[in-house]
Amino acid sequence: MTTLQGLLLLLPVIAIFALTRRRPLGAILGMGVFSILLAGVYLLSHAPDVALVEVAVGTAFLTFYILAVRKKGKLMVVGDETPYLLYRQGEDIVGLEHEILRGFAGELGLDLEILFIPRQQVPKWLVSEDADIGAGGIVPTTREKSNLLISDGYLKTRLFHISRRSTNKRVAGITGSRALKEIEKKNGIADHHEYFSDLCAGIDEGKITKCSVDLVRFIALKRQVLTNYNIERDPEDLSYVFAVSPGEKEIYEGLNTYIARLRSSGELESIIERYLK
Amino acid sequence: MNQLLLPVLFFTTGSLVLLWPRYARLITLVAVLLSGALVAVLTTHFFVYGPISYTIGGWPDEIGIELYFDTIGLYFSALTVVLGLAVSLYLWSRHMQSHFYLLLNFFFGSIYTLIFAYDLFNIFVAMEFLTLLAFLLIGYPRRPYQIWTSLKYLILSAIGMGLYLLGVAVLYYHTGALNLGIIAELIAGEYEMWVIVSSALMVTGMAVRAGIFLFSMWLPDAYSFSSPVVAALLAGLSTKMAGIILIRLAAAFPIDFSLLILGCITGVLGGLYAIFSHDLRRIISFSAFAQIGYLLIGLGGSREAGITGGMLHLVAHGLITSLLFLAGGTAIAAVGGGSVSLLNAKRAVISPLARLSLLIGLLALSGFPWLPPFVGRVLLSGSIEAGWLQAVVSLISLTGVIAIVRLLPVGYISDRNSSLFSCDLSLESLSFVLLLLPIIFFVPLVRMTGIEIDLGINLIKPSMILISGILLWHLVLKERITGTLPKGILQLEWAIITLVAGFSIIYLMIALL
C-alpha cells in the first residue's frame, strides 16, 4: 500500500466524519481538512498545478463558510417557533420571549440572533456552546439531571393531554419535551415531531391521535378544530423558563436578575398582558 | 470566425455594461442588433458553402476547441436573435438595474457558445456559466420563494453537470479526444462498457438541464415563480440548449432507445400534470415537459425526418413559450393572479394584444395547423412506424389540448369596442408583435430552408385531436378534474432521488438494448 493509497483511504473517512457533524461549523472545518488532504493526493498524482489551486480555493472556501456561519458579538438564541412566545411575523420575529430577550441583549450590548431549530436539538446546541440561550416555550425537565442552566420561570403554565376518541394507538408530542417522554412511558410509541408546525398540520389532517402540549401551544391548537379530541388537564403547576448554555454563568445570572427586575417593576405583567390577553 | 465573434461580442458588451452602467439597455439593444447582423452573415455563408467549422486559435481539431455551424445553429441562432430583440424591447421601459443587463449580455454570450459548441468540455464550461446566470436571473427580485427555487435549480443542475463531467472523463480516457466529431468516428458502432456508462452519465446530466420529467423537477417552480422575462429566457433558450446537446449526443452515441422511452415518460407524465394544474404559468411549465417529449421521440426514431422534426419542434416551442410567458406576465400583472378561473373572470382587463398573443400561443401549443409546433409534429409522425409510438404521440398531443382548453376563453374578445389596434403602441406590444411574426410565418420560413411539408394530408389528424380534446374536456372531464397530482416530487430531496434513480434506469436501458 503506497502513501497515495493511504491518503485516498483517509478521504472518505474524513468526508463521512465531517458531513455527519450536527453543527455546520464542525462540518465546515472537517471539509477544510478534507481539502488539504485532497491537495496532497493531487500532488502525489503528479498534478502540482491542481494541488496548488485546490489549496488556494479550499482556503478561500473555508473562509467564506466560516465567516458566514460563525456569529460574533451576538446573543445567539435557539428554539422552536412558539405561538405567542416566539414567532415570525413577516421578516421579523416577535413574541413575549423575544421582547424579554431583546431587552436583555440590549442591556448586554449585543445583537440578538435567533435561529429556529427542532426542539429536541436545543440542549445539544447549548452544550456545544453554539448557542447561548435556548427559548421557545421551554418547560423544565428534571433540573438535577440536566447539565444546562435553567433560569427562573417568567410565566406559569400547565400541560394538556389531547387524545382522539378512537382506538388507534399512535401518539405524538413535541420531541424532546417532557410531555413526550411521559407519553412514551405510558404508551410505548410516539411519532416524532420536530417542529410545532408539524404537529399542527398533523392534527389538521387528523393523523395524530394523542399529544401533550403546554399552555400557549394548547391555546394555539384550540383555534383549530379539536372537536374529535378529549382534553385532559395536567394538575401539576409548571412555568416557562429559558435554558442557558452551561459555560455562560454570567449570562445565566444576568438573565435571572433581568427577569426579577422586570417582574418587580411590573413590566413583565404588561408584556404578558400584551401578548396573551 | 463569426461563430466565435458572437459570444465574444456579448462578453465585450457585458464588460462595457460594467464600465458604463448608465447606458446598459442601449448597449444591450445594440449588441442584440449586431448579433443579428452577424447571424445574417453566417446564414448566407451557410446557404452558399454549407456547414461552417472553425477551430479557435487556428489549432487543428484534435487539440483546439471547435465551433460548428450547421442547421441546428441556423435555427437556434435565428431564435436567439428574435428572442433577444423581443426581450430587450420588453425590458426597455421597465427600469432594471444594470446588474440585470450584465447578466442578460452574458446569457446571450453563453447561449451562442452552446449553439455552436462541438467540444465536450467547452459544452460543460458554457453550461455551468449558463447555470449560474440562470440562478442569478431567477433570484434577481430576491423574493424568498424565488431564492429557494433558484437554489433548488442550482443544486440539481450542479449534480447533473457533475454526472456529465464524469461521463466526459471516461470518454476522454478512451478516445483521447474531446471533439464530438472525432469521438463519433472513434465510437462508430462500438458497444463496450465505457460507451454505455459514459453515454448514460452524459445523457443524465443533460436531461437535468433539458427539462425532462423525473430529472429536472426544478422546472415547474423556476418557470412559474421567476419574473416573466426570466421565465421566457429560461424556457425559450436555456433549457433548449441542453436539447441541442442531446441532439448532438444522439448523433454519436447509441442512446436512441433510452431517449425514446424517456420521451414517452416525460410526454405523458408532463401532460397529465399539466391537465391537473390550475394556474396559467404552471400549465405552460408542465406542458414544457410534454413538449420536450416530441424531441426525444424524434431522436429515438433516429430517422432524418424525425430528428429534423424534433429540432423544429424545439425551436417552435421556444418561440411559443417565450411569447406565452411574456404575454402571460402582462396578463397576470393586469389581473392580479395567475389561476385559470381568475384569468377567465377578469379577462376584460387584459390588453387585447396580450390576449391575442395568449390565444395564438395556446393554440399553437395544442398543435393547431399552420402554427409552428404543427410543422415539427407532422415531420415527426411521418417518421414513426410503430403503432404504439403513434398512439403515445397522439396521447401526448391530446393531453396538451386538454390542458389548454380551459384557457382558450381568455383570448376571446368579448367587447367589440376595444379593437385590437386601439391599444397604445408601447414597446411591450412591439415585442409581442416581434414574436408573433415568426410564429405566424413559421411555415414559409421553414420552407425557405428547404424542408418540405405537405399541408393537405396532414391537416386531418391534428384537427381530429384538437376537436376530440375539446369535446372530451367539455363533455367528460370538466367536472372531474379538480385536485392536483402529488406535489411531493417537486421537493428538493425527492427530485434528487428521482434524478439518481433515473440515471440507473437510463443505464439499464442503454445496456440492455
Added chain:
Amino acid sequence: MEWINGVTIGVVLFVIGLLTLMLRRDLIVKLLGLGLLNTSVILVLISLGYYTRGVAPIITGKPEQIYIDPLPQALVLSAIVINLAILALSLVFVMILMERYHTTDSVKIAQQIEYERSQEQAHIR
C-alpha cells in the same frame, strides 16, 4: 490492493455527496455535500490519468521521460473554479434565506415558503 485508486474512491465520495444532499436537512451541510460531489468528479478526472512512472507535465528536456497527460489537469483547473463559484453564490442565497426564516433546515424553509405563497394566493382571491 489495486482497487484502491482515485477512481473508486472518487465514485464513493460522489455517493457520499449525494447521500448528504438527500439525507441531511441542514442547508449549509447540503452545500458542503454538493462541493464534495463536484470535487469527487475532479478526483476521478485526475486519477484516471495517473501513471506510476510518469511525472508532472513540465518539460525538462530529458529524453525518454514519460509525462502525465496534461489536458485533464488543465480542464480540472476550470472545474475547480466553477465549483468555488457555485458554492460561494449558493452560500449567499442560503444566507438570505437564513436572514428571513432564521433557520437552515431545508424542510422547514420549504414549508414556510409554501405556507407564505398559499397565504399570498388566498389574499389575491
Added chain:
Amino acid sequence: MIAGKRLTAQKTIAVIVALVFLLVVLFSFSFIGKRPGAGEEFIRQGVEDTGAVNIVAAIYLNYRLFDTIFEILVFALAVIGVRFHLHAVKGKRPALKETPFLSESNVVRVAGDLLAPVVALISLFLIVTGHLTPGGGFSGGALLGTGILLLAVARGGEQVGRSLNDNVVDRLEQIFFVGIIALSLLPPLFGRPLLANFLPLGEPGHLLSSGWIPLYNLLIGGKVFIGIWAMIYCFIRHRGDV
C-alpha cells in the same frame, strides 16, 4: 410533511437509490482501461507551439483559452453576484468596529504582520512563474486574496477595508476584467485569429517567454485577488467584524 414515517420511507429509498448508483458506476468503471498516448500531441508540440515549459499552463492559456475565458467569467459572475446580493441583505448594517476583536492580543497582530508579506511574496512568485513551474494566476491570486484576510485579522477589517474600499475594488475589478477581455480581442490587429497568441514566444524556460501566457497570468492573478478579497470583505461586513 407529517410524520416521521414518510421521512423514514424517503430516507430508505434515498439510501437504496444511492447504493444502486454506487454499484452500477463502480461495476462499469472496473471495465475501464486506459488508452495509452492520450494527450501526447500536447507534450510533443507544446513547448514548440506556445513556448511554455509548463504544458498545463500552455493548454490552459493558449490551446484552450476559450474555456479559461469562461472560467474567468464564471468567477467574475460569482463576485458580482455575491456583492450584489450581500449588499442588499439587511440594508442597514452597523459600521465595522474600530477596535477589532482578535488583534487585542499582540501575538496575533505581530504574526499577521509577519505572515502577510510572506504570503504575498509566495503568491506573486506563483503568478509570475506560472508558465515555468506549477502555479499560475488563479492559485496565486486566490492565495493573495485570502492572505489579505491575515492583515484584516491583525489590523481589523475596517482598516484594510478603508484602503481597499468599494470604489477601489470596483475600479480594479473593472480594469482587470476588461483587460482580460480586451487582450483576447487584440490578436486580429496583429494579423492573428481571435484568441491566438500574438506576442513573440521567446526562449522556453525563461521568465519572459511563451507569448502572452505571463501577461494573462498577471491579469488573472489580479482579477482573482480582487475578486476573492471583495467576496471576503462582503462576508466580513455582513457579519460585523473579522
